[in-house]
Amino acid sequence: MILVLTGSPNRYGNTNSVVNTLLNDISDEIIYYNAYDIKISSCTDCKICSYKSGCKVSDEMSNIYRLLERADTLIIASPLYFATLTGELVNLISRFQTFFAGKYIRKDENPQIKKGLFIVTAGGYWESMFVGVKETFKIIKLLFNFEETKELFIPNCDKHKPLEDDFVINQIKILKEFIND
Secondary structure, X not given: OEEEEEOOOOOOXXXXXXXXXXXXXXXXXXXXXXXXXXOOOOOOOOOHHHOOOOOXXXXXXXXHHHHHHHOOEXXXXXEOEOOEOOXXXXXXXXXOHHHHHHHHOXXXXXXXXXXXXXXXXXXXXXXXXXXXXXXXXXXXXXXXXXXXXXXXXXXXXXXXXXXXXXXXXXXXXXXXXXXXX
16 A cells, blocks of 8 residues: 655645656555645644554544555655745654654554655755755654655756656656556
């Protein structure tokens, strides 16, 4: 099963267009959440997850926790806002704290997800613009012990639509093969 977590408020924007093109013709079961379409509170640092798995907050994240347990592939995709993921997606990812506590405090086994894929689009470009999200992805990689991961960072989307860029189209083909392997 492929679990897709996106964080774009623009349903037909660059990020969702890239993700939808990637997932087109994929035969696996796909479960798709856009953080802007669901209500998920951010982590409150209550420390309950330091003692037991899960979270005291009862919201849609409970279902996402269950899905993470059975996912073979996790795709996280977001536009870049102020050099980071969008706020709603950051709220969702902050609730991965239970997995951080599981690995480093409770010494539990976290879900083992075979493949991780991280996609970020950005309107402009400067040399270090993706550094922050790369650090976030590095932590997520540690939590889920992926066998393989891939990243696709797409700058300059204000000037060049990703799906009109030959390089991006080629990368999507490569990522499709990665998912299907």
